[in-house]
Amino acid sequence: MATSSVAVRRAAAERRYGPTDWWGGWRTCILACLGFTALFLILGIYMHAFAWYAGIDAASPEFALYWRSLLILELVGVGVGTIAWWTWLVRSGRALAQAITHEEEVRRIVVFWGLIGATSVVLYFMASFFPNSDGAWHQTAVRDTAFTPPHIVMFYCAFPLGITMTIGTYLYGRTRLPKIYSAANGFPWSFFFLIAASITEMMQVAMNEWGHSLWITEEFFAAPFHWPFVTYGWLASGIFALWAESALRLLGIEKEAEDEAQPVVSQPAA
């Protein structure tokens, strides 16, 4: 076949699926949500397999092999992946046309919803799935360092990925949805709250570990010292404003398309 390049095949595939088809615009949502779920489930299975076997004593060689190496892998992987994705979003965004058809704008909004959905999945693993493992661990094993097995998975992979997704979703909107998030509009409060949620969660880790090293107030999980973590869940409410802002624009696109489709009534000749 003469036309077998990736770009040509991708263009052909995109023509085959519409902007709101499951395997068209919604593909980002499906793949990103499934991908993050698979990643975190694999990390969860790894934790179950090696936390008790090699994660009790942070000074042991087994800990260095199974857990410190995972820590380094996570930090490097998430760091490099995040910078690469953000850079690609900004650089490719500059090259994209800002005056686009309604169809293309709808496709970008659908992809944007996919990124919001994936962010929501990451936030679940940050705030429910792994905190449960951390609570279970602390009530039985008692912490020795800030680098317990549940911490290594939660604090240094899930939490940073939350920042990756919230800022990355903003960069997508900023570079590809100019009618909603162009620089001329300013910085959206919706993203301010959502990004603040993921960043305060990460910053709270430092305060939490510093405090536990001083007071060890973890006799019970609902200790006042843990309450600031809740601000994450509350600030994440900004995600609803993202859905609303883009849904309002979708209605605007529908209205514009409807108006354009109306036949022009010509004035009768005098």
Add this chain to the structure above:
Amino acid sequence: MAATAAALSPAEAERERLRGLLHKKYRWLDYKFDLVFWVTAAFVVGAAADITKLLFAGDWDFWTDWKDRQWWPIISPFAFIIIPSALQYIQWLAWRFPTGATYTAVCMFLCSWVGRVYQWDAFVTYPLVFVWPATIVPAGIFLDWILLKTKSFVLTSILGSMVWALVFWSSNYITLAPYLQPAQFMGHILTLADIQGIEYLRSQTPEYLRLVENGTLRSFLDETQYVSLVFGATVTIAGYWIGQIIARYLAIWPIGKFIKRF
């Protein structure tokens, strides 16, 4: 046709306009947007509700012996109502759906059970009969029903929060009751829940935190839980309004608002 339209009363005309809007065919907007929203929002809603519960009232939800008469009916309804209240406001404002509390309750129910089964039971091998989570699904249904009937957040905050506290306790009491049966243990009469708390190792929790009910409240006509329930209902009203503030100022207010200068 024009004559028919002219004969319509304003109420009928409004009804026709809304019916037209309901059945309006869009070019791109379809059921997929609804489906993706309700499914993906479930993750962040369940997570927000679960983290609020874990960090404000986690211990009372983790262990059977912490589901006591003195603190559990006060702390848990307060912590549990915050996010359902927020979602109730959002869904009522967006769609006039009285479903926000129930939706959140179901999302949190799923998150809690995944956590208990996968982390507490499979990871650290606590039996589920010791670490089962409380449910707020019945309480959520009642809270939404009260909003549907009153159409008022003020009335829902007062009546709904009281009903929430009562239904929370009574619906979970069905599961808890078997663990409150008396048993003799090392020469003392304790509940089965207390014996679970002593027998299952919790190395981080000191002994003095295990028997949490104390003070003179125990002698209050021997009806400790009713006093706690009424106080819990009062505190829950405050929790409801914390949720309303979250929804109004962190979820709805930011829509279409931008920071112009840093």
